[in-house]
Amino acid sequence: MTAAAVEKRTSKRKKPPSLTRERIRSEALKLIDAEGLEAFSTRKLGAALGCEAMAIYWYYPSKEALLDAVVDELMSRVGRVAAPEATDWVEALREIARAYRGLAHKHPNAFPLIATRRFATEGTFAFLERLFELAQRQGIDDRTTARFFRAVSAYCSGIALNELAARGEEADREVRARFKRVSSVSRWLEPAHFDDLFEFGLGVLLDALARSVR
Amino acid sequence: MTAAAVEKRTSKRKKPPSLTRERIRSEALKLIDAEGLEAFSTRKLGAALGCEAMAIYWYYPSKEALLDAVVDELMSRVGRVAAPEATDWVEALREIARAYRGLAHKHPNAFPLIATRRFATEGTFAFLERLFELAQRQGIDDRTTARFFRAVSAYCSGIALNELAARGEEADREVRARFKRVSSVSRWLEPAHFDDLFEFGLGVLLDALARSVR
DNA sequence: ACCTGAACACCGTTCAAGT
DNA sequence: ACCTGAACACCGTTCAAGT
Numbered sequence: 229m230t231a232a233a234v235e236k237r238t239s240k241r242k243k244p245p246s247l248t249r250e251r252i253r254s255e256a257l258k259l260i261d262a263e264g265l266e267a268f269s270t271r272k273l274g275a276a277l278g279c280e281a282m283a284i285y286w287y288y289p290s291k292e293a294l295l296d297a298v299v300d301e302l303m304s305r306v307g308r309v310a311a312p313e314a315t316d317w318v319e320a321l322r323e324i325a326r327a328y329r330g331l332a333h334k335h336p337n338a339f340p341l342i343a344t345r346r347f348a349t350e351g352t353f354a355f356l357e358r359l360f361e362l363a364q365r366q367g368i369d370d371r372t373t374a375r376f377f378r379a380v381s382a383y384c385s386g387i388a389l390n391e392l393a394a395r396g397e398e399a400d401r402e403v404r405a406r407f408k409r410v411s412s413v414s415r416w417l418e419p420a421h422f423d424d425l426f427e428f429g430l431g432v433l434l435d436a437l438a439r440s441v442r
Numbered sequence: 443m444t445a446a447a448v449e450k451r452t453s454k455r456k457k458p459p460s461l462t463r464e465r466i467r468s469e470a471l472k473l474i475d476a477e478g479l480e481a482f483s484t485r486k487l488g489a490a491l492g493c494e495a496m497a498i499y500w501y502y503p504s505k506e507a508l509l510d511a512v513v514d515e516l517m518s519r520v521g522r523v524a525a526p527e528a529t530d531w532v533e534a535l536r537e538i539a540r541a542y543r544g545l546a547h548k549h550p551n552a553f554p555l556i557a558t559r560r561f562a563t564e565g566t567f568a569f570l571e572r573l574f575e576l577a578q579r580q581g582i583d584d585r586t587t588a589r590f591f592r593a594v595s596a597y598c599s600g601i602a603l604n605e606l607a608a609r610g611e612e613a614d615r616e617v618r619a620r621f622k623r624v625s626s627v628s629r630w631l632e633p634a635h636f637d638d639l640f641e642f643g644l645g646v647l648l649d650a651l652a653r654s655v656r
Numbered sequence: 657a658c659c660t661g662a663a664c665a666c667c668g669t670t671c672a673a674g675t
Numbered sequence: 676a677c678c679t680g681a682a683c684a685c686c687g688t689t690c691a692a693g694t
Contacts, residue, residue: 245677269667283678291668343600344554346607348614353621360623374630379597379643382604386557386596393560400562407567409574416588429593429647436646459658483686497659505687
């Protein structure tokens with residue numbers, strides 16, 4: 229497309245908006261990733277977008293609504309990464325659990341948003357719909373689906389939050405040293421064992437699911 | 443004690459401070475319970491205590507440190523409620539899990555603090571020390587102790603956060619209605635089933651623990 | 657030792673105004 | 676329709692000063 233054609237196009241539709249909901253949302257996530265949730269503000273986001281902070285309010289009614297949109301995008305990603313298609317429900321749940329925890333590692337600053345916010349946006353529902361469809365095709369009743377889904381998702385949220393909170397816990401090492409048994413057991417709770425700890429609890433839950441499906 | 447005696451006492455020690463770490467901490471919790479975490483500020487806390495906001499900084503280095511102290515108090519309470527003395531470790535863990543979830547219901551506004559903050563204060567350690575001592579007396583090795591402790595505590599954090607986030611989720615009912623399977627499974631995820639869902643997942647984890655102990 | 661008060665560098669959001 | 680700019684009512688924290 230020539231420069232003239234572009235010119236003609238853009239001059240026809242009076243002028244395209246420089247902001248979009250998507251651009252704001254993804255810039256918000258980038259800022260949160262870079263500087264943390266506490267440091268994130270609509271004013272800084274405005275600066276990053278090259279506009280006044282108030283311009284954002286034309287696209288989102290509040291900062292809270294914008295954060296919901298960020299969560300929605302991240303949750304949709306979990307759904308895409310772990311497409312529950314060919315496998316059985318136990319394995320689909322395992323993949324999703326891993327992808328969900330992976331999200332916590334990829335976006336440590338944004339993850340607390342997901343874990344504390346209500347799990348009820350468009351993108352989240354779309355993803356759950358496919359997951360629950362698969363359960364039905366496997367002949368798993370709704371109650372069992374609900375129970376294991378809740379157990380696994382709660383477990384993953386908790387584990388991930390725990391892992392994130394453990395960053396910089398070395399500072400507490402001296403106070404912990406005064407508690408003999410805590411020190412002893414804590415050896416197994418260190419970051420080096422995070423993968424093992426996660427898979428262990430997940431295995432316990434999914435083994436029970438596998439037994440109850442058969 | 444007569445008024446004169448009181449007068450003599452207080453005049454001897456030049457003047458007792460009107461603030462203490464404990465008074466500030468418990469007033470902070472009261473404010474968070476009443477108005478929520480977002481609305482909580484050092485300035486409002488100052489007003490509630492009858493002093494300038496800045497007076498708090500003589501007792502705590504920052505708002506963050508004060509919130510850590512609030513978490514510490516709440517965690518110590520869980521330890522006291524569920525005194526792991528006479529029972530075996532499986533049942534001790536079950537009681538603690540219930541007490542921990544109970545905390546979320548008693549202090550819904552403060553609970554996210556506990557779940558997202560590092561689990562490493564004086565009061566928390568004192569409580570864990572007793573819990574891990576009990577595990578040792580039962581002959582449970584440190585690795586198994588660590589694995590199940592982590593699994594159960596992560597599960598409880600996640601479940602509790604989930605339950606709190608579900609408050610006011612009725613607003614999302616219309617969007618959920620467009621997803622057939624989500625609607626169907628969600629019937630079992632409603633507040634009426636929260637107790638059942640919690641006990642179900644907890645049971646799965648603790649049954650596995652009971653098996654591995656024997 | 658314990659607390660005040662002014663000040664600094666921020667917030668989210670409303671609202672009238674610009675283009 | 677889309678964005679600006681001033682304004683309002685807040686924040687956490689520093690620091691000098693008071694008692």
